Amino acid sequence: MPHKIAILGASGYTGAELVRLIATHPAMEIVAMAANSKAGLKMADVFPHLRHLALPDLVKIEEIDFSGVDLCFCALPHATSQEVIRDLPKSLKIVDLSADFRLRDPAEYKKWYGNDHAALECQAEAVYGLTEFYRNEIRTARLVAGTGCNAATGQYALRPLIAAGVIDLDEIILDLKCAVSGAGRSLKENLLHAELSEGYHAYAVGGTHRHLGEFDQEFSAVAGRPVRVQFTPHLIPANRGILATVYVRGDADAVHETLAATYAEEPFLQVLPFGQHPSTRHIRGSNFCHIGVVADRIPGRAIVVAALDNLTKGSSGQALQNANLMLGEEETAGLMLAPCFP
CATH class of the missing domain: 3.40.50.720 (NAD(P)-binding Rossmann-like Domain)
Structure with a gap:
């Protein structure tokens, strides 16, 4: 039954x-x-x-x-x-x-x-x-x-790195773009096509987005001490998708190896080969999250990019x-x- x-x-x-x-x-x-x-x-x-x-x-x-x-x-x-x-x-x-x-x-x-x-x-x-x-x-x-959809994306990119101690916990920058469906279906002037189309903008700038409560709670619990990330979301004129670009201080190879090992057996979390990065067009309508790691031109820094469908x-x-x-x-x-x- x-x-x-x-x-x-x-x-x-x-x-x-x-x-x-x-x-x-x-x-x-x-x-x-x-x-x-x-x-x-x-x-x-x-x-x-x-x-x-x-x-x-x-x-x-x-x-x-x-x-x-x-x-x-x-x-x-x-x-x-x-x-x-x-x-x-x-x-x-x-x-x-x-x-x-x-x-x-x-x-x-x-x-x-x-x-x-x-x-x-x-x-x-x-x-x-x-x-x-x-x-x-x-x-x-x-x-x-x-x-939260933003909170999930950021955590998939960062949580294993915080747990493993491979990044500087006091220097984490999370830049995130979210599709308009993340704002819900109710009628709002700022979500009208003419207001949103052909441009995108930051919102909740300066640490006021509500999903920061989840980041604070979860990252601090994993680290065993307070962790505060810099997080700025942006609203983009697309129906579905979140793309999070995370800037961290740490060895890029160690960052990639940690994520790949943590998610090796996960059915929905897929870490791309080193140097590749994901696109929201490749996870649309699915329950998959794609994660990529790239070494920054500045030694000792890495960029983690994560993409998932905010509705799925x-x-x-x-x-x-x-x-x-x-x-x-x-x-x-x-x-x-x-x-x-x-």
Whole structure:
């Protein structure tokens, strides 16, 4: 019998991506989908590209009978998600795609997101969902907190290097470009085609991006002392993809060898031959992350470049990867889709 799946927030980009991925999953069946603002509509009315799938109609969250659900994906906005999850059955397995349960310290959550946490019991039990580094905890978790898409990209490039001690922890610069779908589907003036097309710009400059909370939390835990990176994101006029360029002080060969050894057995993290670097066009629509290392012209410095799809490996694909572990399925189930090219 397939696992019964519910998706809350199905009318957003990450919700639609979950549907696309689960449609090919050999052991999952979507039995309920909620989108309060679109309740009563068919999924094909909201996302015509999913018209070929036999899916339940969209309903309001309170209309779902969770007694018949094995696992719930929650793709709601932060602050909303915690209030909904707080009131769901305590026996229900949940993968949350919002920011609400990523930060372990309630004070850090308030610092970065501006409000007190409304579900502290859930926050205390949540497991951080960077799959490759929290597998054992995720397998036994009831609630998994999906990472930020930028935070995942930066961590794949840097986390093994911090753990191995092959880079200077006080000199890390992370320059990241993210596609516009990372900003969500709601209507915003700065995301209109005429505002965004034919240019790109930095935002949250000077260390104000919320995903810095995840970098601080995770890198400091790995290093055993505070680690603060310089991080500047940029919004680019593309639909999908993140490209992170990371500048570090350390031997480039050692950096490459560390990443290659750490990810040698990982199905979705692929380290390119030394001197090559990735492109977002080569991971689009897939759960893969490509990582390259290049020696800088300045001796003792290296450049790490990582690329992933923000909607897949950065969010919904990662969520499905975690759900597979929680349900005892093969970790790669439903996720071995080849990237879409060109």
